[in-house]
Each structure stands twice: as C-alpha cells, then as structure tokens.
Amino acid sequence: MDKIVEARDEVTVRFAGDSGDGIQVAGTLFSDTSGIMGNEVNTFPDYPSEIRAPEGTLYGVSAFQIHFGSKNINTTGDFIDVLVAMNASSLKVNLGNLQQGGIIIANSEGFDAKNLSLAGYQDNPLLNGALKEYKLHQVDMAREIKTELAGQNIPPKILKKSKNLFALGMTYWIFDRPLEPTVKWINKKFKGQDDVILTNVKVLNAGWKYAAETPEFTKQYKIEKADLAPGRYRNITGNHAVALGLVAAARKARLPLFLGSYPITPATDILQDISGFKKYGVKHLQAEDEIAGMCSAIGAAYGGSLAATSTSGPGLSLKTEAIGLAIMIEVPVVIINVMRAGPSTGMPTKPEQSDLYHAMFGRHGDAPLPVLAASSATDCFAMTIEAARIAVKYMTPVILLTDGYIGQATEPWRIPDMKDLPDLQPSFVTNPEGFAPYMRNPETLARPWAIPGIQGLEHRVGGLEKEDVTGDVSQEPGNHQRMTELRRDKIERIALDIPQAVVEGEQNGDVLLLSWGSTYGAAKTAFDTLHRDGKNISFLNLKYLHPMPSNLESILNRFKKILIPEMNLGQLKMVIQAKYLVPVDGLHKVQGKPFKANEIENKLREML
C-alpha cells in the first residue's frame, strides 16, 4: 500500500525506556544517521541519577531526545513529535512533553501488570483510551522479533538487547532514513560475532519492515538536508569538544598539555577522554582531590605546560584557594567548570548556571580573572582554545563555564582544519639579559613565563605580595596598591583583545534579549520566532563574562528593556547592573532543566 509523505523542517524524537533497554545507543545511532543525512541535529541524553535503578521504576527511566531539521536547530526541542516508550514508566514520565496529536510508539510488552503498577497506572493507558489525542502505535516488539527471526532460536538475552534496534528501525521508516550507517556500526561493534551481527541487522530491518507494512503507519515524514557549510562533520558533546580543544590549543601553542583533575559529574568525561590520549603525548594526573588537581596544574604551568583542570561546582569551590595562588604568581591555567545544579551536592546530574558568582567573585582578596562561557556543545571547542589563548598570552588562570546540558548534548560539528585555528603565543623568556620575573609586557601587562631549565633565569615566585618588576617579597604599602591595581588592569585590558558584542535584529529599540552559556540555544530560537513575526526585538549572546566586550555598555544603553534568562536566580543580571547601572529583567529557571524556547518567547511577549 502507498503512504503519504509529509515534508517537515524540524522534528523532535524521544526514545525512552529502562536503563537496560539500550535507549542511549538507539538515540545516538539515530542522531548519527540524521547527521549523515545532512540535517542539523541537537540531542540530549537524560540518564537516571541512580546507577542501575530497579527495572520499570519511574526514577529508572532513561531517555534520549533528538531534535533535527532542515533549518537551523539550536535546542533539543521544546516538545516531542514522536515518543518511543519501551515501558509504562517511560510513557508516564514523558507524556507531558508530547505534542498535541504527537506519535507514540509503545512497546506493549512493557505495559504488563508489573510495569503498570510500578508506573502507578491503575489501568493500561494503551487500552483505556487515555491517549486518544495522540497517534498511538502499540507493538509487542519481542513477539515481532521472534516471528521475524522464526526458525533460528535467538537467546532471550540478545532478544531483549536488540529491541532498541527494532524501535530504531521503525523510526527510520517514519523519517525515511537509511539503515546503512547503523548496519555499518553493528558490524564494527560486534566484529567477530557474526551471528550477533546477523541477528541485529535482521531486527533492525524487521522494525523498518514492520512500520512499512503495518497499515496504521499511514504517514512518512521527509526532512530535507540543512544547508550546512561543506566539510567533514561528526557529532560531538560539549565535554568531548573541551577535551579536543585542550589538545588542539596545546598544539597551536607548541606546548605540552597537562590536565590535573578529580572525577566529578558531569565533568568526568573530560578527564576520561584525556586519560586516553596518551599517544598524543598528553599527560594528566587523576589527583587525590580537586585541590591537588588545581595545584598539580599550577605546578605544570610553572614548568611550561599548557595546564588545565576540569571540574564542577563542588570541585570549583575546593579549588578556590589554589586559584588565588595562580592569580598571584601569574601563571596560565585553564579551569573548565561544567556547571550542575547546586548548592552543595544539589542535583549532580542536572544542569544549572549558578556558579557564575563563584567564578567571578569566589576568592579572598582582590583577585580578578577572566571568565568565559560556551554557548553550545560545538562552541566548547572554540571557547576552550580561546580560554587557552588568553591564559598563555596574559599569564593568568581563566575560568571557562559550560554546563551539564551542553556538556552532554551532541551537535554535528564541522571538524576544523588545524591550520585555520589561531596560533597561541606563550610569553616565554629565554634571555637572562635584563630579565626580571615581574617585568611586564607593556601592551598585555603579562609577566614573562620563565620556566625551569633556562640557565640564568633562576628566580623565586610565591603567594606573598611581591615587588613590582623584581618579584621580591615586599610589604611596602605603595607597592601593594600598585600590584593590586596591575593585577586588575591586566585582566580588564583583555577587553581590547576579544570580539565586540554583536546585536542581532534592531540595533536599538524596545527589548534586548541577552543570553549567556547554554541559554543561547533557547534564547536564539525564541528571538528568531519573534523576529520573524516582525517584533521589535534584538538579541545578544555574551561569551565573555569578564572582562565584557568594550562596546557592551553603549549597546545596553540603546534599549528600553533588557531581559536575561538564566538558570539561576539572577547572577548575570546582578553583574550587569553593577557594571553598567542599567536595570535588567530576569527570567530565572532553576529546575535542573534547560529553558524551552517558548518559555523565553512567552516572557518576551509579555514585555513587548
């Protein structure tokens, strides 16, 4: 029978099921395939916080959401168009986000008495009509697979494990995606186990075939290629992008790379990636704690490495004192903080943007340092290199803020050519002639990087206040004032060495929407929508939080109202008000979830 094909410029699919159901794999494969098909893609994995929650429980639900399209995609999608629910709990948890009239593919086997009660359903929603506003497809996947593979007796373990591929096959049909990339992956993954390969490929096809041949599946959706810049692409998460950015930055600076870190959710990926980069000559230390992580980075920086440390909130708090030392001895350290929901242990697996205060002000003494923020998974690569550039050029620790959302979200990334990346200029000295450890570069105010091994440059540094130029310990009152101001001025000068802020939309007018970090995606989407509607609105995304671009003040003064949506109670709002004395409206979402574009859109409509 023939079916209708409907064109769409964006769609959101969500796979949901038990931790054991292979949801993350299915989602990753779907997004890879979509990338390969030339769509823009934005995905987010949604793990339970328990390692292995009991099967079928609500808090054990694992999900993976893919938002893809032919147009520019900046979020993981506000609402779900197609929900694949492998069991009752996964339906219960995710139904709230399903579009009016959205598609549900339910694995009926996962709606037995046990599963229903664990999900807290009195009776089966698949049968009692509770889902009538949606397009419900129920499939007993296990049975379908069995019949499909009738004859060859597949061990139940493989059966259970391959269900995700069946579901994947169905979605491939619905969105008319090729199976090859997945087949390739299967062959690679199970290399050597031919029977497993065979079974899995069969199951994948079976899913496709099932959808193709079942009359209830009346519609296929076609999503055109997005017009992407030509080049080689891959999908990447923010955390992986940071790890790659560090290696790339070291190469461009011709420095060895050293990472000193302690594991912590959601930043651990970075340490794990780096620990596998031995053949790239990368060194690292899994330290005894975050203090040692930061201190080992300081030691490596003192020795001439591009030194970095990666962590999240509680770890950043612990690094506080050591960061002050790095500021005092003026060595470059890249500090990556993948923000999670606080305070204290808070909600470790959930994203938030509430470490801005600490990054900006969290040190005893007058101790300023540059603070940057990445706006998306792929932006993490560029901003990591930017953090390294500033660190080595200005001889200062730099904090780069990302968060658990962009850290784990994936996007297709155009793989850069190393030639196109900026060269980094470490300010090494090798000539003892007229050397002084605190003699500054008049333009950058950076002190020279004089590392051990250079004959004639023997000198001492430390955390005590030191004399301008000579670096000798000094308590002279005027000197302390001068040095304190120099340390401040050095950082503020960086404003001249960063891109100007850019306003999208009207250059002046009623409302300026100002985003930072991961709120970029939702904010940009909201702006695009309203701007298309011809609303008088403008948009600015801030990546440099300290110092801020030199043209920001004049921009802010050109607007009647300023809105800053933040995943905190108004931290950037407060900083902007303090610096520029302009009133700012805040939109504060602290729920462990990123903004939806429409939440920002609604707030803007109120303001317009």
Add this chain to the structure above:
Amino acid sequence: MDKIVEARDEVTVRFAGDSGDGIQVAGTLFSDTSGIMGNEVNTFPDYPSEIRAPEGTLYGVSAFQIHFGSKNINTTGDFIDVLVAMNASSLKVNLGNLQQGGIIIANSEGFDAKNLSLAGYQDNPLLNGALKEYKLHQVDMAREIKTELAGQNIPPKILKKSKNLFALGMTYWIFDRPLEPTVKWINKKFKGQDDVILTNVKVLNAGWKYAAETPEFTKQYKIEKADLAPGRYRNITGNHAVALGLVAAARKARLPLFLGSYPITPATDILQDISGFKKYGVKHLQAEDEIAGMCSAIGAAYGGSLAATSTSGPGLSLKTEAIGLAIMIEVPVVIINVMRAGPSTGMPTKPEQSDLYHAMFGRHGDAPLPVLAASSATDCFAMTIEAARIAVKYMTPVILLTDGYIGQATEPWRIPDMKDLPDLQPSFVTNPEGFAPYMRNPETLARPWAIPGIQGLEHRVGGLEKEDVTGDVSQEPGNHQRMTELRRDKIERIALDIPQAVVEGEQNGDVLLLSWGSTYGAAKTAFDTLHRDGKNISFLNLKYLHPMPSNLESILNRFKKILIPEMNLGQLKMVIQAKYLVPVDGLHKVQGKPFKANEIENKLREML
C-alpha cells in the same frame, strides 16, 4: 623648676624599637593607664612580620601607637605627637608620620654606628640637625638607669629589658599620668621575684624623674577625662571581643559552645582564647585544616551546639564548599573571618577588606547567607552575638567580617551586664507530633533544629536537594525552584529583623559618606570634622552587608553623591550599585594600612 602645662583634647603617642625592646608591653601599659584615667583610647600594635628579625634592622622594627583624649576617639591617630624611638631604624620608619613640631624621645644608645648603618643613615640624625623641626630629646637610657641604680649591680639582661619602663616613665611625666597602675602590674607580673620588682619600679620612677628634672622638658600635657558612660571598663582587642562574644552568645542561647578552627594570622587569637576557656565548659577542636574546622563546626551544630569557626582569607577560601553544605542542611554556624591583605598569602600581618566578594558570592550554586561586619574592636563583641542570634534564629551559617586592624587594635570597653544582652532563640523541636525536618517557621522560614537524642525525630539530612517540608531527597524540577527561592527568601527576610540604617548629619543632600567595617573609625572622624565645619555632608555606617537594612534604598536615593571608602578596589561599591542602581564614588586604599581620617576628609572636600 616649674613647667608649663598645656591642655589637649587628644594626643597620639607611638613607642617604637626593636622586637626585643618590650615595645608592646610599654604601649599596653600606657593605654591601660590612660583608660584607667578615664580617657577614650584607641591603640594599634605594629609587629614585624618576621618572628625575630635581626636586631636593629628596618624590617625588625616593632611599634605600638596610642591615640587617647578627652573627646570621642575613633582611630589610632593619623599623625604622631610623641614618638619614642629606641633605635635608629625605629626613627627612620616612623618619622614620616610625626606631626610637624612633634616630640621625639630618642634612646641615643640605639644610634651607634651599627644601628645607624642598619637603618641606612649616613650620619647620626640626632646630631646633624636633620630633626630640627621637631622637639628632640635624646637620652642614653641605659646610662641613666645605671646611674639611678648605682650601687646595686643590675645584670645587663634586666637592664636591657627595663629600658622600656624608663621610656614609659618619661611619657607618664609628659602626660601627667600616675605610676600606680604600672607598679601594680609589675608586682603581679614578677610576683615572687622581689629584686626584679624593685628594679623595675625604680627604673619606671627614674624615667619619670628624669623628665621631671631635665630642663629641656619644658611642657606637660593635660588630657581631661572623656565623659564616658559610668560602669566597669577594660581594654580589649577585636579578637578577644569575638572570643568573649561567642561565650556570651552561647550562654544567652543556653547552648554549649563549640569552636572548630585552624590557626591563621591574624585570627589565631580567637582560637587561642577559646582553648583557654575550658573552665567555662567551652569545647573546641584545633582541626587538621580549615575544611575540617568548618566541618567539625557543622557536626557540632547538627548536634545542637552554638558552633563557630574562625579564620582569615585563605582559610575562608578553603571553607567554601563546606559552607555550602551548611546552607543546604540549614544549620547555624558563626563564621568569623578576620580579613588580611590578599590575594593568596598576600601580606598576612596587614589588614584589608577584600574578602567581601568572597563572603557574599564565594560559593557554587545559588547559596546566599547573611554577612555582617564589625566596625571597631569593641563592636566585635556585639556583632558576634548578633551573628549568633541570626544564625540560630534563622538556621543558617553567618559570616562576620572583621579585619587584622580592629582584630588587634584595643579600645576601652564598657563591660556589659549579661542581663542586658539579648536572649537568643534557637528553634529547637522536641515534639514528634507532626514533625518534618524542612517544615518552616512561617515567620522566619527557618526549619526546625531537630538534634540527635530526641526520641521520634530520627531523620536524615544531607547536601542533595531535598523535598520541601519532608526533607526527602528530591530531583523534582518545581521543588528545586521552590527550595532555591526559599533559601534566598529566608535570608532576605532577615532585613525585617535588623536595625534600620541611621544617617548622621543631613537626612538628604550633597554627599553621603558610607563606611563599613574598620573604615568606620576614620570615616566617622572625617565626617565629624567636616560636619563641625558646617559642610553639607552625611554619614552612614553599614554593619549588615547582606541583607541590607530595608530603609537603605530610600536613603541612598536622597543624596547627590555617595562615597564609599574601602580597603579594597571597590567591592561594597559594586554590590550597592548592583542592588540599588545608584552610582557610587569609591576611595580605594589597598596598602595593608587602615585609612587615615584626613585621607577620607580630603576626598570629601574634593567632592563637596
């Protein structure tokens, strides 16, 4: 011969010499005597940062300054009226602060070749007329003492050690002070060693006699009693006042006191005092580090003690993560931070006010807590009790900021009657009926203090986000938003429970001088001077930095200009601008020295 007696309403005396010269003792005795005479007094000890710097060196100079008078005294004195210089270096270092025409009492023996060269004098300033603008008295104290005690052969050790008493005796004559209090002290101090007592008393008298009988001493100064409220008085430093404040607060709350601290300059006195208070039932732990200090306090608070920790900058940085835990589990901890010059190790023995940012914002996550500041040595007692009051009433950690200046400066303190101190109200629960660990007091929003030992209240707390009311671990999005806002609102409500800000001088007008912490003394003095001159100026001292008094905003809006002098690069300035969107002028002294009144006065004259 008879001499002129001149009346003065205030005088500044500075004793200066080698670390070994007993300068601190002489200064303390002089200030005690002045207190006993009913003057207002303000003193500051000025140690070298080396433990025992080599004799005669410039960096080995130790000094003690006493500013006393019949009027209200709020600083240790901008300029010195009488300088006692026991050696050449002590003259060199302190001459700069001597009044035009001021008095110098120089111990000529301390100006021998060795001492002169160590001080970097080509030739002897006592002889080459370099000091002709001053009233110079040179005395070979050792010789005078010898002749005075001729006959009895005093061991050179005692001789050397008693010189400070000779100098003290001279100053007593000059300012017409009685010797009794000092004689009493000598008797107590050297109890049992009659010969030592005898010698010292003789030497003290000898100094007095020498001044009385030497014709060059033409003038005596008379300083009348200040009109002090009747009562019992003592001299006290800010650090001692904090220690006493903690014990008093615990009594008024009927709680046991626990201090968990790690030694650090200039806060160590507090730990040392408390460690000697065993007979008052006080418990403490000298912890392995500041983290353990804070954590042990949290443990004690959880157990129902009035818990406190005392530290300085680097230690506060280390406590960051643990403070976040205290905020999350909502237990009362009094955190005393005696600020020193930063960043990093900085200048440990010098005061600064640069930890305000960290106190306000130095934690990951949205984690607000109350921040208070003491304005003077004696104010440390009241503000410590106030910090404890807020902590136990609102179940929150509180940071009290003092600094190395008021921490070590002394003032006469009217010893309070325990009856007159406020009663503290810990919010204990004992009744299991309807108990829930996060059920809040509707007025204060404080959760109940449910300590182990109470049958039926068994429950669990922790650093993970928890459900409103029940306190169970929760990741529910709405709950996290609600709890984050509750934690904020609880702190902001305290604004209704603190004194309103008070403006001295005009209630509105041209310039408002706003001081906080130890800048109070110099600012108040500058204000008094200008106000007396009839200038249109007003003064406000802020003790509550977060939350701020509810009437502050309206006050700030009533003035054309606002000046905030701070021993940092503008931290309160930034906070005020952020909160109230009013432009603030800053005066920033980061030299490891407190402001002089006239520095602020000059700035104000510019602005007027």
Add this chain to the structure above:
Amino acid sequence: MKTIVDEIAGMAHVGEIKYVPADFKPDVDVRWCAGCGGYAVLSPVQRIMPDFGIPKEKIVFVSGIGCSGRFPYYMETYGFHSIHGRALPIATGLKISRPDLSVWVVTGDGDNMSIGGNHFIHACRRNIDINILMFNNEVYSLTKGQYSPTSHKGQVTKSSPLGVLDEPFNPISLALGAGATFAARAHDKDRQILQSLLERAARHKGIAFLEIYTNCRIFNDGAFDLYTSKETGADNTVWLEDGKPLVFGKNKDKGIRMDGFTPKPVSLTDGKYGINDLVVHNEKDSTLAFILANMSYNPDLPRPMGIFQAISKPSYDELVDLQIRHEVETKGEGTMEELLAGSTFWDVK
C-alpha cells in the same frame, strides 16, 4: 550552666529499649543496584543494632558521597549524608560536642582514602570514638567507574584505559601508620564474620576502622573473588583470631611461619612444620599488626582478614571532657563576670 543540649542528652528513653532488626529499616526502597555488595553490609548492621541496647535516637550515621554514601537513608536512626570526603570531620565535631551519641561513619575507598585521606589519618591519630565502615570496592562507582587509591596497578577503568600507574594504598597499613587503635578487614561474602567484626568495632572505644571488601557489580565485578569465592577463598585468605595460630587453606592444611621478620606460607602436611611453628595472632601486639598488614599485598601470601589490632587508649572525646572536668574541679566553674572583666579593669563613676 546546664544547657538545652544537656537536658536533651539527659532525656530518658520512653519505654523499654528492645529492638528487632526491622526497627532499623526505614520504609524506603534501597537504591543500590541489584547484587550490590552494599546490601551484604546493610543487613548485618541492622541485625546487630538491637544488641547494644542503645536507643535509636542516640545513634547517628554520617556518610560522604559515593554509592556507600546512601547508607544513612537506609538506617532508621539519625543520619547525615554529607559531602565528599568530609564525613569524618563532621562526625568528629559531633562526637566531641555530643559524647552521649553513638557515631558511625560510612564511607568508600575514594571518599575515605582519596579526597578524605587527611581527615582519615587525623581521626586515627586522635583516636576519636567513631566507628568507620569503609566500603572498599576498589573503584569510584557513583561517578561510573574511575580508578580509586585502592585500585590495583594496571587496573583498566574509564579513567585508566591503559591501566592504573599508581601503587594502591594498603588501608590497614595506612590506618596503623596513622595510629589507629582498632583496624580490621572483612568482606561482603562472609556475613558471619562480618557481623562479628561489626560487633567488635562497635564495642571498641576510640577509633574503629573496618575495611569491608564490597563488590561493585557494575564497575568492578568480581574484584575480590579470589578472596571471597567458595573455590579460591580459603586458600587465599587467612583469618586472624586472637591467640590462635595463623592457619589457612580449604582443609586448614597451611599456615604462616615467621622466617626472621618475613612471614612465609608453610604446609602442615609435609611433616616439615606443625601448628607450633606458626605465628600466633595477638591483637595487642602492634608490631605484629604491622607485619600482618604489610603482608596483605604479597601475592605469595594469603590475604589476612579479621582484626589486625585492637588496643585500648583513652579516646579524644573522653580526654576533652576530662580536661574540662579537671579544670572546673581545680579552678571552679568560671563565671561570665570574671571572664568578661579580664585581669585589668577600672570603674567610671
């Protein structure tokens, strides 16, 4: 002055103190993975609690962060799930200020030996009266599988894809080196012995450190099989029993003999050596404790399990109270008046 806390600490328990293990089970579902070694520790703890006759309200479990950190939620007592590595200093402040409480710390190999290492050695040194249960699974589990300071050299984990380079800590040696008065090792497969060691730890006054080999099914499954499995356990472990010779092996046919200071495994069947040639364990001999701890990581020797050392010294919290009592007795309780007045004061009329 009698404080509110004195009054609470002095409250009598209403009703008879007679518990069954179930009284210590709160009605929450335990969120460890199926088959986690944690369960094997939780139940004996709940089982022994009634034996001490301590009222529930006097018991506090403090934990850090890690899978082990969830323990307090599973005990119907007072509980404190603190931050990573800091359970001990929190418990220390609690115990010093509240000696009337029975304080337990539940921690992990990362929580206690990595970030919490300093607090651990200082708690041992001070001999504060706290019972430490360390779930050693030789991996960071909550963060999904990185190596820990007890992971063995070469171990492949998510953060050591090419194998761990660090030497592991020997937790017992570290505890003894830091001055612990009680140090013991158990594992999650022998409930019997685990329970008896828990009892001993609980009854020890002063620091009681119990290392428990706890299998992590997900990230380090089978790490301890050599010592815990039916097949290989008996031949690869030797249980230390006070006053008894060190005999081991499936058929109790092997023993440990000292050759100088070097422990050597010997056969009891080849006629060369008999029972009397073997080392006899003595919990009070701290030198022997070091020797036995030190033999732990020697592949030719069985791994000692049980109590390495149990000696009694006054606990820190006792000494604090003693010092205070002594002061008050000799100098009298201080009054606020004298405290506030200090040594030099004067009156203004």
Add this chain to the structure above:
Amino acid sequence: MKTIVDEIAGMAHVGEIKYVPADFKPDVDVRWCAGCGGYAVLSPVQRIMPDFGIPKEKIVFVSGIGCSGRFPYYMETYGFHSIHGRALPIATGLKISRPDLSVWVVTGDGDNMSIGGNHFIHACRRNIDINILMFNNEVYSLTKGQYSPTSHKGQVTKSSPLGVLDEPFNPISLALGAGATFAARAHDKDRQILQSLLERAARHKGIAFLEIYTNCRIFNDGAFDLYTSKETGADNTVWLEDGKPLVFGKNKDKGIRMDGFTPKPVSLTDGKYGINDLVVHNEKDSTLAFILANMSYNPDLPRPMGIFQAISKPSYDELVDLQIRHEVETKGEGTMEELLAGSTFWDVK
C-alpha cells in the same frame, strides 16, 4: 610534536658544570631567628648540591607556608614558595610534566602533616620522584606557637594552655604506612649524618622522605635535646646503618635485640648478650622498617635515627613516560586529524 618545552628541557648547559656551595647562596639575608635549626639544614643542602653535577637551572625547590617555607628564597635555584600544605601537589604536577628537573619539597610538621597530610600520603603512595625535607620542630612557629600534629601529648602551647590531648603522628610510620620507598630521620645537631642522609635522599629515585628534627628557638626550644645533646644524645638514639647491628650508647655499650617482635634494649657489657644477638639493620626489609619506626615513641627505647627503609620501585613520573612511549611505539604518534575526526564522521559537499 616537539614542544617549546622539549627544546628548553633539551638545552645544553653553557660552560662546565662545576659548582661550589657558595654558588647556591643568593645574596639575600636569611630571615630566620638567630639560632634557628633551619640554618643547620640550609648549609648542608647548599654544600651537597655541587656533588650531583646537576645544573642549577634544573633544580627547583618548592615549599609551603611556615618558617620552613622560606627555604627557597635561600637557594640560588628555581624556587616556588607556595601555599600552606600544597607544596607536594604542585611539585607533583611539575615533576610529571618536567621529569628532567630535580624537584625538592621543603615543608614543616604542620604544613606536611596537618593541612598537607593527604597530599603527603598520596605522594608516598605514588612514589613520585621528589625529595621531601620536613622540618619537624613539633610546633607551628610562623603563627607563633600553636601545637602541631607532631607535638607530644601534654605539650603546653598557645593553643593548648592546658596541654595537648592528641596523640602525635609518628611521621616515619605514616610515610611507611602510605607506601614510601625511602624514609629517614635526622636532626639539626649532627651535620655529618644529616649531610649524608641528604645525599642518600637526593640520589633515591622515587619519593624520598627525610624528617629532620629542627629546633625552634623561640616556640619550642630544646624539644629534641634528649636526642641531640652531647650529654644525652648517644644514650637516647640509635643510628640505623645498613648491614650493621643496632648498637648505641655513649660508649657503644648497648644494643637492640628482638624478643619475638618486640625490640628490647640490652647491655653489651653484662655478659648476657653480644653483638651477634642484636638486630642487624636492613634498609630493604620493609617489615623491619615498620618495627623500627614503631619503636620510635617507646620511652624505654632509644629513638632510631637514619634510614629506616630504602627500596627501589619505578617512580610515577617514569611510568607516565613509559606508558606514553609504549602507546606511541605500539600505536604510532596520533595525528590531530584522526583525533578530531573520531570514529563516526561524514562529509557535506
């Protein structure tokens, strides 16, 4: 890729490497108190430096905070006066990233055993190639006289006016318990031996921990007189020499004999025992090292001084390089292209 640092590390020293001790003295005046034990450590360090033939620019002294922390200012090499307790992690990052350097850490009993305790035990465990000189004066001096984790029980200090309640650490036992490959003790009064131990520590590959009793004239004067004075020293210390029996006493007339595992002092003159009955020291016997360390705080026994243990294991920094080299040799040096591309990628035309 050859980095700038490779180039600098590879730079040849210009001129012959031939130093005299004076070459290591910067022209600053030392700001320790007159008579501080620190001087007695500084000069032998300066004296032995020339012997190693290491160019000055390859030597780095890292310190924490404390009187000991000033040490780097007094060495004409690279120096880093860091923050309290953190010298070791800083030195660790430096040594891992720059194995070509000779890295020394100078620390104090508070810096290293109190706030820095965790870093210390982990440095020992990792066997990183760093030489630690710990100035033990059993007090916090820079902060003017509070007790430290090595202060003895009952010691009266500014923060223990009624006497210390804590048990002190035995630094050697702690180091051994943490896995240190080299652990030794010296004091500031015997320059000869101190110098030879400094030499041994410097030449040891891996962590070398040297505890040095250093007298603080101001806040704990004479703390070690019993062990260091002409009169009492010989009778209260026993110097450990590899392969030699443990003989001590003014007239070398006493020795240490093992009674089971318990070291006992015996007379060599009363005819009961002779040299051959005494324990013979063996730097490679880690069990003996524990026994000797453990006897340190036994008042009936002389305090052992010298090298307790010196065994060789590959150092952490070596292993890091080895692992990298092995990877590069087996898998080839990675190119940025393959790294950036990852496993799944596609091309857009």
